[in-house]
Amino acid sequence: MRAGNVKRGVVGLVAGVVFAGLTTFSGASAETGGCGLVGTVGTPEIGVDDTNAGLETLPAAEIALPEQIYFRTSTESFNRRWSFAARDGRIYVKEAAAQGGWRSLPLPGCMEGRIAGVSADDDEVMAIDRDGWFFTMDHALSAPKDWNWSTRYGTPLWTGAGNTLPAGTLDWTWSVLSPNEDHVWRDTAGNDHPVGGAKVSHVFALVDGGCRIAYVDPWLPVDHSYELATPANGRFRAVKLSTSASTTLVVNRFGDLYTRLYDFDISGADKVFFRYSYEDQRGLREAPDMLSERVDSGTAAIQLPAPDWVRQPKVPGEITDRISVHKTGIGSDARELRIEGESGGRTGYWVKQLTDAAWRFVATDQPLAGTRLENTAADHSIDESIQPSPYSYAGRSAAGWTATVANFDISNTPTTLRVDVGNGERLDLILHMVDGLRQLPQQRGIGTQARRFDGTVEVPGDILGSLATQPDSIRQFVTSTLGGRRFTDTAVDVTVREFRIDGLSVTLGRS
Structure with missing residues (x-):
């Protein structure tokens, strides 16, 4: 901080x-x-x-x-x-x-x-x-x-x-x-x-x-x-x-x-x-x-939202899990990446600046200290053994529309807030959530202790840009409930049992 x-x-x-x-x-x-x-x-x-x-x-x-x-x-x-x-x-x-x-x-x-x-x-x-x-x-x-x-x-x-x-x-x-x-x-x-x-x-x-x-x-x-x-x-x-x-x-x-x-x-x-x-x-x-x-x-x-993960190019050679990043100068692009490995029968490390397109090899002839990685050419970014979050919520507002949040994860933002606005019409809103400033301890993850987020509901640009041609129920929801704005700030409180969105006056129950 x-x-x-x-x-x-x-x-x-x-x-x-x-x-x-x-x-x-x-x-x-x-x-x-x-x-x-x-x-x-x-x-x-x-x-x-x-x-x-x-x-x-x-x-x-x-x-x-x-x-x-x-x-x-x-x-x-x-x-x-x-x-x-x-x-x-x-x-x-x-x-x-x-x-x-x-x-x-x-x-x-x-x-x-x-x-x-x-x-x-x-x-x-x-x-x-x-x-x-x-x-x-x-x-x-x-x-x-x-x-x-x-x-x-x-x-x-x-x-x-x-x-x-x-x-x-x-x-x-x-x-x-x-x-x-x-x-x-x-x-x-x-x-x-x-x-x-x-x-x-x-x-x-x-x-x-x-x-x-x-x-x-x-x-x-x-x-x-x-x-x-x-x-x-x-x-x-x-x-x-x-x-x-x-x-x-x-x-x-x-x-x-x-x-x-x-x-x-x-x-x-x-x-x-x-x-x-x-x-x-x-x-x-x-x-x-x-x-x-x-x-x-x-x-x-x-x-906002904050910068996301950036995929780096594969290293064109043998590598271990001994990885390193360090600053090299002014600004957030001034970073050097290093990966221990070998090339042409010599040990050392693969290196590149953060925004460079390719790696180069620097020989040190030191014994490899890390564990060798498979370093396959194929992309294995998704581990199928990791299951989606089990926290899903649904509820009805006093105005009659219903909303759902599926597989909510506190460390993934944004999430989709799906609203059934009536007459069989659905609107998928973007719900940004930031884990805000607090001074008292909070239990990890989602539990019985309410966890407060700084939330922002976003209407997708294509919906807002074509609002005049949208179905009446969608147009009415955006103009009345969200004031016709693209972004609506709101506090969001989450527990293992409920998901409350203050700015929309709705509480969703665990589904």
Whole structure:
């Protein structure tokens, strides 16, 4: 979660609390060894030291480690300046551009000997202990003397008592989209939007057998309720994922590859700090900063719906499931994709820039570390063993029309809202739903606890454009119930038993 100047003042208040002490805070918990590390993560940046000050004080590594790190995985990772590796409960570090030169990173006592994974992006590093607890290191683009750890995670304002990986996580990664490194990102209308004064930091975790991705934002409640579906409407079973600057790369066992630009703010959920619209934003003036974009209606709003999955070309050779994405410059297209593999009898990795049409091979002659994939020429994006969602709803309004929502899935949007308007006529509306901003924990998925979405009912353009020639019942419904508008905003509440659409004054029961 991020914001611009509006949020900077709030972050400053948090900084006052955080900088009051760098050892303990009230959120210390037994689960994290009682360490309660405060750290500086989530507070305003205070400058970057481009030297290596402090590196010389770190002891040399006494174990064998790779000369170079080529992939951002859950146990080896890198940013623009440093490479990190997790081994035997510890973390090791070296200069990213150097061949070798690994040093052991001293850790707080509650972390020492417990670390199971590490992932770096931008100026933050996420470590996971053997029980799945999060430990975040700040100033990771600065000199080692500035590095510090925090167990804070969750509401309010990244001061919560900590969080963990979701149960059943198959793979995970840390992602940071920042104003200092990325500057802007691009929506589906082709407009660039400033990242703002703070950053977007998420853990992305591959769950539910590889067909869901949970994203865990440190500014949001301590739960695992926010998620997105994998490609093919969640019927893609990924075996690995990698995310950098909110761009996620996934692969299945057949070598099918997809990328997606997506996070909490890009999804359309953060209406407190951002201005979104389903209306066409193409050709509108881009705002110079976040505050201007929020208050100046003459500038382009963030186009919804959010960017979808993009199918990447098949790799023309042998590959493994060792995949990686990292940022290479300014803007959301500045991403490099890497896939471990071999070509012509040599090992290495296949590489391409995000928007390139073809892969090229870079030889490293290092042993392959990943699991080989079939990499078939045919498209196996849809896994037939993944069944559609069992949540379908139907109901009648006070006005007499009926509506149905079939196979509703919280992580798939839009969904079809089918309305029987009378006289045997049906109208298929598009129901966009965004999992909105909340500060209290929410149970995962659909259950007895009401789950509120920011909804928008869309009349298909061809229907609205030909309204005068449509049957009377359809024309009457669009003009009276929807006011003749293409887009109608509405709150939507969903439980295991009912589906309530406030803007249409209708409640559908589980069917």
